[in-house]
Amino acid sequence: MPKFLIQATYTPEGTKGLLKEGASGRRDAVDRVVGDLGGTVEAMYFAFGEDDLVLIIDLPDPVSMAAVSLAVKASGALHTRATPLLTLEEVDEAAGRQVAFRAPGA
Template identity: 30%
Template sequence: MIPLYLTTFSYTSEAWARLIGHPEDRAQAAQAYIESVGGKLHGFWYAFGAHDGYSLWEAPDNVSMAAVAPAISGGGAVSSFETTVLSDRR
């Protein structure tokens, strides 16, 4: 079974200002990152609360997911990005 990962993220106020002024589908960018390591984006949701959004990914392994995280968070648009490995219920 391919591992699943849940990420929580928050944007900087500057990133929100850019998104409000020029809306774009950030899920497409996230999808490109995960596909580059052989993974898949299962969902991308904005939310109210402690985090601005959540995403659900599958990746071949922890190393692949670890390669994606700094690529996403290193661009300066996010103020936090945390990944949780989800366990298999079987």
Template identity: 30%
Template sequence: MPVFMMFGKYNAAAMAGISPRRTDKAVEIVKKNGGKVISMYAVMGEHDLVFTLDFPDLEKALTASVALNRLTGISFTTSPVVEVEKFDSLIAKAEHI
């Protein structure tokens, strides 16, 4: 399955709702969209949360991203991930065109 990174940024209302129960609901949203949680981290800096998730396709990843925003109020940016070896191979092909 394709891997996606989701970067989350809290606002004041989203901060007020932090709880293990909400986290469980978030994981359930991922699962309901055919996804699997690889990792979930709270971080400091530009983003407050970083999730690594498997989804069957882009549509499921985007649906989950919107559903997570509706549940939490957290603004998520969702990005597909390409392994470095595959990226290198794609770039090498592009250079020959």
């Protein structure tokens, strides 16, 4: 199952919601959304600095990730970035594939 790193920053309105329902309330909401799409939450951490929230989630496919991303961004509560994560085996497989590429100007 594809794995994704999610980095998020709360908007002022999103922060108000977090303060109202707490971190465990947000974890429940994330578990529900990801679970409804057939996925799981591997890790969820709150942070401070550039990102307020960091998650690693498994979802059945990239379309499911896009659906989550669109819904979350439409809420206006968070700004998010999703990064697909690859296993060592997937990188080894990719490294073994022939790719016909010519660098610009070469």
